[in-house]
Amino acid sequence: MKLTILGGGGFRVPLVYGALLTDRGEGRVTDVVLHDLDAGRLRAVARVLAEQAAGVPGAPAVTATTDLDEALRGADFVFSAIRVGGLEGRADDERVALAEGVLGQETVGAGGIAYGLRTVPVAVDIARRVARLAPDAWLINFTNPAGLVTEAMSRHLGDRVIGICDSPVGLGRRIARVLGADPHEAWIDYVGLNHLGWVRGLRVAGRDELPRLLADPGLLGSFEEGKLFGVDWLRSLGAIPNEYLHYYYFNRETVRAHQRAEKTRGAFLAGQQARFYEEMRDPDAAALAAWDRTRAEREATYMAENRETAGAGDRDADDLSGGYEKVALALMRAIARDERATLILNVRNGATLAALDADAVIEVPCLVDANGAHPVAAAPLPGHAAGLVTAVKAVEREVLAAAESGSRATAVKAFALHPLVDSVNVARRLVEGYREVHPGLAYLR
Incomplete structure (x- = not known):
């Protein structure tokens, strides 16, 4: 089976390859193709992978290319892990936003919008090429902002593109750990958008254990989210937010x-x-x-x-091991081998959340099999959460519209409508500031 990794010179690629080395089952990945625009980065990552594979029988063969079409032909799975503008672009996103007194984080607020505006046109081109050159391939999107980019690609690939993120997995693992439960045996009631979701329950053997956590201040304050948000706020919410909601609640x-x-x-x-x-x-x-x-x-x-x-202190050692590569491997195995799995993924809504339309990409538990990922029915969000989700989804839609039309006015609207941008005038200055530092945004006119 052939796996193509776009952004193959990226720093986190060895995490993916390390996960592949643990897979000894039938139908596993035998060939990995790394694609990147930077040949030097490709060579560097290929060296790391070669050292990882040393002494591992049957390690997947690795090739590298700067030719995108060559990389895509014949792929069974495509991982999209690109970073348009590189880390220098991310730094510019942060700098321009912070100069206006708003958040520049790469997936949340002004920085996320800027990243999306320059990434969506590239992601759409990739999706069209996959549809033409590898129509039977499944595309697994790692590229941030993950929900937004997955939705852009889904307009060309339908349900054959699935977005992944390790944040919900890590959150569920931490909650299960403090409750003394096996994360693999727990059902995590998680719902929202990428980097904008909440755990509303954690069921073990049919029993929801989250109320026990919320009722115990010692347990609740003992892990990452308890330290970040504070015990009182979590008890007020009656849920455990994704860590990225700290940018909203304590902006x-x-x-x-x-x-x-x-x-x-x-x-x-x-x-x-x-x-x-x-x-x-x-x-x-x-x-x-x-x-x-x-x-x-x-x-x-x-x-x-x-x-x-x-005042949360250092991260716990158990939270330093990543996790998105494990989600990707589990997703790929479930589809390729029809090994049914339950994973929290970014997929099209269908009828899962009544507040959003069928094509909106959301982040929820899904049942995965050979036919792809199927979102599990979810109870409605409470008003405060539904308000944030619908507001941010509206912003994502304006980003997609601006990327398609090239309209500067639509881009301004996307910034101005975001809950973390507090003025239309700030939105206008952000668009001008980002156009000055990002050549890839020259299309906005």
């Missing part, structure tokens, strides 16, 4: 912390990864060791400003 404090930071997250990662890829220019460097060292630092500093704002 003023978070923006201030980001403005005070010595470097933005994007600038930090750009410098960190530049050092890694520079080190890989040395043919004698130990590629896997260098990658492991860089990844550990990356994970330990994840959402550092939010944790500083909340």
